Amino acid sequence: MQILKQPLDELLNQVAKRNRQQANRPDVEASVAGILADVRQDGDAALRKYEKQFDQVDLTDFKVPQSVIDDAYDNCDPKLLAALKLAQRNITAYHKKEITYGFVDAEQKGVVRGQKVLPLAAVGLYVPGGTAAYPSTILMSAIPAKLAGVKQIVMVTPPQPAGINPAVLAAAKLAGVSAIYQVGGAQAIGALAYGTQSIPKVDKIMGPGNIFVATAKKQVFGQVSIDMIAGPSEIGIIADETAKAQQVAADLLSQAEHDKLARPMLVTTSAAFAEAVSQAVDEQLVTLPRREIATASVNDQGFIAVVANTDDAFTLMNAVAPEHLEIQLANPMTYLNQIKNAGSVFLGTTASEPLGDYVAGPNHILPTSGTARFFSPLGVYDFVKRTQFIQYTPEALAKEAAPITTLARVEGLEGHARAIESRF
Amino acid sequence: MQILKQPLDELLNQVAKRNRQQANRPDVEASVAGILADVRQDGDAALRKYEKQFDQVDLTDFKVPQSVIDDAYDNCDPKLLAALKLAQRNITAYHKKEITYGFVDAEQKGVVRGQKVLPLAAVGLYVPGGTAAYPSTILMSAIPAKLAGVKQIVMVTPPQPAGINPAVLAAAKLAGVSAIYQVGGAQAIGALAYGTQSIPKVDKIMGPGNIFVATAKKQVFGQVSIDMIAGPSEIGIIADETAKAQQVAADLLSQAEHDKLARPMLVTTSAAFAEAVSQAVDEQLVTLPRREIATASVNDQGFIAVVANTDDAFTLMNAVAPEHLEIQLANPMTYLNQIKNAGSVFLGTTASEPLGDYVAGPNHILPTSGTARFFSPLGVYDFVKRTQFIQYTPEALAKEAAPITTLARVEGLEGHARAIESRF
Known part of the structure; x- marks a missing residue:
C-alpha cells in the first residue's frame, strides 16, 4: 500500500x-427523468417495458409469491437462520434505544405545547441485485422501520435469472418485510414514489443502488423522502x-x-x-x-x-x-x-x-x-416524523397578542394581525 | 369560497x-446545473457574474459589515425588539426539549454499544429577498441550530436595492447568526455547498426559495445535506x-x-x-x-x-x-x-x-x-448527526465469531470472515 x-x-x-x-451527469439525469415520467404516466406497463429493456425479463406479476418466501425461510440452513436471529436480537436491542416519544410542555399558565412522534405509514427498501443483495442489509433497514412502527415495508429488487437469493427472502420474512417486488433501477424508484397498479406508493425510499437509482432518488425527493446517497x-x-x-x-x-x-x-x-x-x-x-x-x-x-x-x-x-x-x-x-x-x-x-x-x-x-x-447511520429516527401542537386559553393569548400583531405588521402581513385581533 | x-x-x-x-423542469435543471458548475469552478468570480446578471448589482464584497448589523440592532424599534425577544424565549424553551444526547448500552457482558449525538459544524440559511425576508424566520431557523451546538451559522440572501431589511439584520444578530452574505439564487446554494474564496462551505443548507433555489438544493444534495423542499x-x-x-x-x-x-x-x-x-x-x-x-x-x-x-x-x-x-x-x-x-x-x-x-x-x-x-417541522434534530460506537472484549467476540463468519461467507465476503478469525 x-x-x-x-x-x-x-x-x-x-x-x-x-x-x-462527482458532478451530476446530465445524460443520466435526462435518461432518469424520462423513465420516471413514463412510470408516473403508465404505471405497470412502463415497469414492464423497462424491465424488458434493462433486465431482459418479461414479467406478468412483479410480486414475489408468499409461498416462495415461506419456502426460502423454511429451507434456510439452520446455522444461517441462527446467525440471522442473533443479529436480529442485537439489532433490535440497540435500535430500541433510539425510540423517542415527543413531549408535552405545560410550563406557562394557560399554555400547552408539545410534539407527537409518529411512524411513517409506508417505506420502500431498494435492494441491489446480484451478489450485492445482502440478507444482513435487509435486517439493518427493516428492523428500525418496524421499531418505529412502520406498518408497510415494501422491498424492491431487480429480477435475477436464478430467482431472488433465498437468504435474502428468509431475512425479509424474519425482519417483517410486507411485500417484495421484482423490479429494479430508476423504474423501481419511480414505482415507489408515484405508485403503480401493483406497487404501492410509499412515504420514504431507502437503500443503495447504482447511479441510475441514486439519481432517481434525488429526482423524486420532495414527492417522497429519501435516505442518504450511498x-x-x-x-x-x-x-x-x-x-x-x-x-x-x-x-x-x-x-x-x-x-x-x-x-x-x-x-x-x-x-x-x-x-x-x-x-x-x-x-x-x-x-x-x-x-x-x-x-x-x-x-x-x-x-x-x-x-x-x-x-x-x-x-x-x-x-x-x-x-x-x-x-x-x-x-x-x-x-x-x-x-x-x-x-x-x-x-x-x-x-x-x-x-x-x-x-x-x-x-x-x-x-x-x-x-x-452531516449524515447519520440509519436508525429509528429515519422512519418517523413529528407533529407540533399548541393550545392556549384566551387569557394566555391576550398576554401575547400585542407582540404577535407587532411582528405581523412589521412583516407586512396585516391578515395575520387581524386573525389574532378577531379573538378580542 | x-x-x-x-x-x-x-x-x-x-x-x-x-x-x-410538479414534475421536474428540464430547462431549470440544466440552467441550475450550469450555474453550480461555474460556482464550483470559479468561486467568487462566478458569484459576481451571476449577481450582475440576475440581481443587477456589482458587488466587491458579499459580506454584510458587522457595523451595519450592529446599527440595525441598536436602532431597532423597542416594541419590535421586545416582540423578537419574547419569540426568542419561547422558541428556545420549546426547542430545548428536542435536544437528545445519545446513549450507552452495557447490557451484555464485555460489550459496550452506544451512540454520540454531535452538532453539525456549519450550516447555511437561505433567506429569500424582498418582502419574503421575515425576521421571525431567522429566529425559527437559527435558534434550533444554536441549541444543537452549531458553531457556524451562515446566512445568504439576495442583495436588495435599499440594503437588507434592518429587522432581518436585527433578528440575525439576536439569534446568533455568524455571518451574512448578499448573494441569492442557485449561485448562493452553490457557494454554500462548495465554498468560495469569501463564503465558507457548510454541512447543511436550510431555507425556502424559488424554483432555482429549490432545484439547486436538490442538485447539491449528497455534497451537503438539505432540509425539505418548501x-x-x-x-x-x-x-x-x-x-x-x-x-x-x-x-x-x-x-x-x-x-x-x-x-x-x-x-x-x-x-x-x-x-x-x-x-x-x-x-x-x-x-x-x-x-x-x-x-x-x-x-x-x-x-x-x-x-x-x-x-x-x-x-x-x-x-x-x-x-x-x-x-x-x-x-x-x-x-x-x-x-x-x-x-x-x-x-x-x-x-x-x-x-x-x-x-x-x-x-x-x-x-x-x-x-x-414524511417531513417534520424544523427542529434541533435537523442540526445534529449521530455516530455509533462499539467495544468488545476478546471473550465477547469469541461468543459471536461463528455467526459472523457464517453470515460473511453466505454473502461471499471471505475477507470479512478472515478479519474476525485473525483475532483467534
Whole structure:
C-alpha cells in the first residue's frame, strides 16, 4: 500500500479533494427523468417495458409469491437462520434505544405545547441485485422501520435469472418485510414514489443502488423522502504499534473486497508499523478470493499515512469522515471526544469492523464519501416524523397578542394581525 | 369560497391530485446545473457574474459589515425588539426539549454499544429577498441550530436595492447568526455547498426559495445535506358550529395573504357554518391590504368541504397533510390521536395560526404540499448527526465469531470472515 509521509496540511488537502462528490451527469439525469415520467404516466406497463429493456425479463406479476418466501425461510440452513436471529436480537436491542416519544410542555399558565412522534405509514427498501443483495442489509433497514412502527415495508429488487437469493427472502420474512417486488433501477424508484397498479406508493425510499437509482432518488425527493446517497465503502483505522499488523491488514481488506472504489485507510504514528501493515496486506491479498477487487481498491484508493502524533491522526480522520473508524490504540474509549465525523466507530483491537457489519447491533447502513460530516447511520429516527401542537386559553393569548400583531405588521402581513385581533 | 359537498371518496381523489408534486423542469435543471458548475469552478468570480446578471448589482464584497448589523440592532424599534425577544424565549424553551444526547448500552457482558449525538459544524440559511425576508424566520431557523451546538451559522440572501431589511439584520444578530452574505439564487446554494474564496462551505443548507433555489438544493444534495423542499403555505381547519365564522375566516385569510398559490381549506360538519365562513371571507377580503393575493388564493386554491361527521373530517385532512391544522372543535386535545399527517396543530378556537408563526415557540418552518406525510417541522434534530460506537472484549467476540463468519461467507465476503478469525 502507498505510504504517505507528507506534512499534515498536505494530507488534509488530499483528503479534501477525495471527498468532493462527482458532478451530476446530465445524460443520466435526462435518461432518469424520462423513465420516471413514463412510470408516473403508465404505471405497470412502463415497469414492464423497462424491465424488458434493462433486465431482459418479461414479467406478468412483479410480486414475489408468499409461498416462495415461506419456502426460502423454511429451507434456510439452520446455522444461517441462527446467525440471522442473533443479529436480529442485537439489532433490535440497540435500535430500541433510539425510540423517542415527543413531549408535552405545560410550563406557562394557560399554555400547552408539545410534539407527537409518529411512524411513517409506508417505506420502500431498494435492494441491489446480484451478489450485492445482502440478507444482513435487509435486517439493518427493516428492523428500525418496524421499531418505529412502520406498518408497510415494501422491498424492491431487480429480477435475477436464478430467482431472488433465498437468504435474502428468509431475512425479509424474519425482519417483517410486507411485500417484495421484482423490479429494479430508476423504474423501481419511480414505482415507489408515484405508485403503480401493483406497487404501492410509499412515504420514504431507502437503500443503495447504482447511479441510475441514486439519481432517481434525488429526482423524486420532495414527492417522497429519501435516505442518504450511498457511495463505495470505507474504513479508516487509527493504530499505533500496540496493534497487530496482521489484524489491521485483515480489517483493511475486509472493506477493500467490497468494491474497486472502496477506500481502506490507515493513519498511524509509527513508520515501522506502517511498513508492517503494508507488507501484511500484500501477503493476505494473495489468497483472498476477491483479490482482484481488493487489489484495485488497495492500490488505487487506499493509503497509509504516517503522522506525528494521535492528535494529528484524529485531525486527518475527522477530515476524511470515514464510514467505519477503528481506533486501535490503548484505552480506546478515552478518545471518544476526539471523534467528530464518523459513521460507526470500533474501539480497540478486538472490535473488528465485520463485527459491526453483522451481529453487534448498531447499523451497518452508514454515511460514505465524507458525508458523516452531516449524515447519520440509519436508525429509528429515519422512519418517523413529528407533529407540533399548541393550545392556549384566551387569557394566555391576550398576554401575547400585542407582540404577535407587532411582528405581523412589521412583516407586512396585516391578515395575520387581524386573525389574532378577531379573538378580542 | 368554493363549497364542496361531494361524497368523501370524491373529495379524497381531489386531494390526492392536488398533492402530486410538479414534475421536474428540464430547462431549470440544466440552467441550475450550469450555474453550480461555474460556482464550483470559479468561486467568487462566478458569484459576481451571476449577481450582475440576475440581481443587477456589482458587488466587491458579499459580506454584510458587522457595523451595519450592529446599527440595525441598536436602532431597532423597542416594541419590535421586545416582540423578537419574547419569540426568542419561547422558541428556545420549546426547542430545548428536542435536544437528545445519545446513549450507552452495557447490557451484555464485555460489550459496550452506544451512540454520540454531535452538532453539525456549519450550516447555511437561505433567506429569500424582498418582502419574503421575515425576521421571525431567522429566529425559527437559527435558534434550533444554536441549541444543537452549531458553531457556524451562515446566512445568504439576495442583495436588495435599499440594503437588507434592518429587522432581518436585527433578528440575525439576536439569534446568533455568524455571518451574512448578499448573494441569492442557485449561485448562493452553490457557494454554500462548495465554498468560495469569501463564503465558507457548510454541512447543511436550510431555507425556502424559488424554483432555482429549490432545484439547486436538490442538485447539491449528497455534497451537503438539505432540509425539505418548501412549497406555498397551507392552512387546514376542522370546525363545527361551536366555532366562530369570523375567526375561522380570518385564520383562512392569514394564510391566503402569503401567496396566490397558498391553500386555505376548511372541513366542517355543518353546511350552515360553511356558508357563514364563505360569506365572512368575502367580507373580510374587501379591506385586506394584500387582497389581490388572498383573493387568488381563496378562489383558485381554497375550498370548504362539508362532510358527514368529524371522523370523515380527519380522514380528509390526513389525506391533505396540511402544513398548519386548526382543530376548532370542543375538547380539541381529545382529537390528538386522530391527527396522522400535519406540520403544526392549533387546538381550539383561541389558537389562531399566526400565534404559531410568531411567539408560541414551536417552529413555523413546516412541511407543505402533503409532505407532512414524511417531513417534520424544523427542529434541533435537523442540526445534529449521530455516530455509533462499539467495544468488545476478546471473550465477547469469541461468543459471536461463528455467526459472523457464517453470515460473511453466505454473502461471499471471505475477507470479512478472515478479519474476525485473525483475532483467534
